[in-house]
Amino acid sequence: MPHDHHDHSHDTDGLSPSGHPYRPDQDHKLTRWQAMEIAMRELLVEKGIVTAAEITETVEQMDRRSPADGAKVVARAWVDPSFKARLLENGTEAIRELGIEPGVLKLIAVENTARTHNVVVCTLCSCYPRNLLGLPPDWYKQRAYRSRVVKTPRKVLAEFGLELPESTQVRVHDSTADMRYLVVPARPEGTEGLDEAALAELVSRDAMIGVATARHP
Amino acid sequence: MMGLPQKVRVKNWHPPGHVRAPMYLRGKTGEIERELGPFGNPEELAYGHEASRRRLLRVRFTMGELWGAEAENPADILEAEIYEHWLDPINAP
Numbered sequence: 001m002p003h004d005h006h007d008h009s010h011d012t013d014g015l016s017p018s019g020h021p022y023r024p025d026q027d028h029k030l031t032r033w034q035a036m037e038i039a040m041r042e043l044l045v046e047k048g049i050v051t052a053a054e055i056t057e058t059v060e061q062m063d064r065r066s067p068a069d070g071a072k073v074v075a076r077a078w079v080d081p082s083f084k085a086r087l088l089e090n091g092t093e094a095i096r097e098l099g100i101e102p103g104v105l106k107l108i109a110v111e112n113t114a115r116t117h118n119v120v121v122c123t124l125c126s127c128y129p130r131n132l133l134g135l136p137p138d139w140y141k142q143r144a145y146r147s148r149v150v151k152t153p154r155k156v157l158a159e160f161g162l163e164l165p166e167s168t169q170v171r172v173h174d175s176t177a178d179m180r181y182l183v184v185p186a187r188p189e190g191t192e193g194l195d196e197a198a199l200a201e202l203v204s205r206d207a208m209i210g211v212a213t214a215r216h217p
Numbered sequence: 218m219m220g221l222p223q224k225v226r227v228k229n230w231h232p233p234g235h236v237r238a239p240m241y242l243r244g245k246t247g248e249i250e251r252e253l254g255p256f257g258n259p260e261e262l263a264y265g266h267e268a269s270r271r272r273l274l275r276v277r278f279t280m281g282e283l284w285g286a287e288a289e290n291p292a293d294i295l296e297a298e299i300y301e302h303w304l305d306p307i308n309a310p
């Protein structure tokens with residue numbers, strides 16, 4: 001039962017003064033899997049298999065990842081047609097050329113053109129090329145995006161502000177298994193004079209998922 | 218074993234447990250877009266079993282095939298990774 005706070009002027013309908021909902025406190029008991037995770041982590045530390053510092057460092061590394069590496073890959077593809085060809089042929093191997101270690105990542109890169117617009121989803125869960133793009137946005141993991149973009153991609157893209165002409169074919173990629181996807185957005189016009197670093201600044205996370213285009217300088 | 222390119226139909230199986238063939242593609246017909254090589258079968262991996270290696274294929278479907286009259290644009294396409302054991306080849310007429 002939610003609390004009523006009619007005596008508190010700051011709380012109208014559970015909203016903060018700036019109009020955002022308050023996040024509920026997490027007073028519920030641990031789930032089985034939360035308890036299992038804590039037990040497993042403590043055992044690994046107690047037995048000297050990993051240290052608490054190593055766990056913290058790994059979590060921080062995961063949090064630090066950003067879309068910057070993905071943007072670097074896109075900018076290189078824009079300036080170097082032979083790199084772009086290798087990237088589209090075998091994404092996993094091509095990103096090594098930029099010093100990005102794919103690890104377990106198996107990458108497929110797909111190119112947006114005037115004729116084709118690619119957009120990526122994982123309907124089963126939230127598969128995402130984290131090495132290249134960092135952590136996925138919340139909407140990418142939510143049912144609304146996952147269930148709708150495979151059926152009404154044009155409507156969903158329009159909600160992101162991207163209206164596609166009928167002459168552009170939409171190609172939705174559902175990462176159902178082992179591959180991860182990077183969309184190479186079209187290079188904006190008027191960027192001929194820009195170097196790779198400046199070009200990379202134009203490439204947003206959303207453009208590499210396929211729900212936006214690259215920014216104009 | 219199937220050659221490429223080829224028309225395939227996703228099996229309309231409904232087994233219990235962890236599978237990677239999404240419900241909305243089961244029973245649908247598409248074309249092999251590319252072959253991705255062998256991967257450990259997720260239906261075994263999910264339970265900690267030693268996994269057999271299965272061929273993974275990218276299958277291309279038209280939105281018209283998936284959604285019929287409800288498709289926004291029947292010529293738009295959707296591609297997904299489907300394990301070989303979920304696919305039946307369709308012979309050319």
